[in-house]
Amino acid sequence: MKYIICFIVTGLAMLNTATSQSKTEKFSVNGITVLMKPTVKDIINVSVYYRGGVADYSADKAGLASLSLSATTQCGTKDYSKDAFKDKADKYGIRIYGTSGYDYGVINLNCISKYFDEGWSLLASAVKNPVYNEKEFGLLKQKMISQINNQESDPDSKINKMSLENTFKGTVYETDPQGDTATVDNITAAEAKDFYYNTLLNKNKIFIVVAGKISKEDITKKIKKVFSDIPSRPYKAPEYQVPQITANSLHIEPRTLATNYIIGVMNSPLFTSPDYVANKVAFATFSDNLFIEIRTKRNLSYAPYAYSVTGKMPYSIMYVSTTDPKASVEVMDNVIDRLKKDGFSQKEFNESKNLYITSNYMKEESTSALASSLGRAEILGDWKMSDEFIDKVQKVTPADMTESFKKYIKGINWNYLGDEKAADAAKDAFDKKVD
DSSP states (O other): HHHHHHHHHHHHHHHHHHSSOOOEEEEEEETEEEEEEEEESSSEEEEEEEEEEEGGOOOOGGTHHHHHHHHHHSSOOOOHHHHHHHHHHHTTTTTEHHHHEESSSEEEEEEGGGGGHHHHHHHHHHHBOOOHHHHHHHHHHHHHHHHHHHHHSSHHHHHHHHHHHHSSSTTTGGGGGTHHHHHHOOOOOOHHHHIIIIOOOTTTTTTEEEEEOOOOHHHHHHHHHTTTTTTTOOOOOOOOOOOOOOSSSEEEEEEOOSEEEEEEEEOOOTTSTHHHHHHHHHHHHHHHHHHHIIIIOOOOOOOOEEEEESSOEEEEEEEESSSSSSHHHHHHHHHHHHHHOOOHHHHHHHHHHHHHHHHHHTTTTTTHHHHHHHHHHTTTTTTHHHHHHHHHHHHHHHHHHHHHHHHHHHEEEEEEEEEEHHHHHHHHHHHHOOO
């Protein structure tokens, strides 16, 4: 243990030096918000974010934003055919893609600084001039439908989807941003094109995140030259009413599987809440407790875990796949009861916090991770949190963690995929009230 702690402390010192080399700057270029974090890394990431996510379309159009943004880099542009676009990206080692999730969409560029001009030309063309070629769009749809079918047959993907649908029923989060086979199949190239140009491409809806080895002067010139004529339309950010889980519920989907998959969903604080950081660290420690009690001591599951999910509608989950649902859920209940009653010990707090900080530093060592952290923070209401997060973690106390843990776990929305008889046998454990 002494060697582990020594490694952690040394690693923190090294990582702190590496990641604190510059602060983020926020500025505007011809009406477009830009977040920039210069680094010494010879990699540049530019991400064009589109606010909105699933709030931008109705449930019967699920997958529309994801298709529209994926097509910008996969179906050709006015300047490049699909093959020419891919060939140029491959030639210079450029990674570029478009996608959309629950809260936002993004077109992301990642390349070495030596070939940034080549990468920028692809990004500019994808953002400004995607053509939505019908043949290529049809191929993209089939590819996405195949991915959806694969996810439906994968138990882990299925239980995650179930948990969101059941927890957020009646809200925009009930809509899967990837869509389902029926909704995706019905979306046309013309519809996706209209959605992109008339809904997404809007100065008041987008912002740009830049991280890497480039000057503010250079990126400002490039943005002015290419993006100044993007239309500016009125945009009002959607308002979210986060459902509160105050009692237990159980949703079962029978399926013949080698093991049973269980996710319990609980409340979680907003990203801008004073409780946010303490809750993050608390759930990292809670996850460690579950692993020790379920895997190490009882061997009931290979990889139980828990974590809090950051979003416009935040939530926390605990997960287990097991052949003994009753015993596993009882352990989960008992761990929650113990932590709410006794709180987090100073010893497990110290170890968990240090490991949590180290893992976050390591994840954010890449330029793309830095840009992603900034982008998500801006979407969720406080871009400064990207720079300040680790400092805030350092100030968390066991009392803060315990208070947050008690405050947000008031009930559990249980979701179960597997043997229905085993679920019935575990009914008392699923029904057990959170004390």
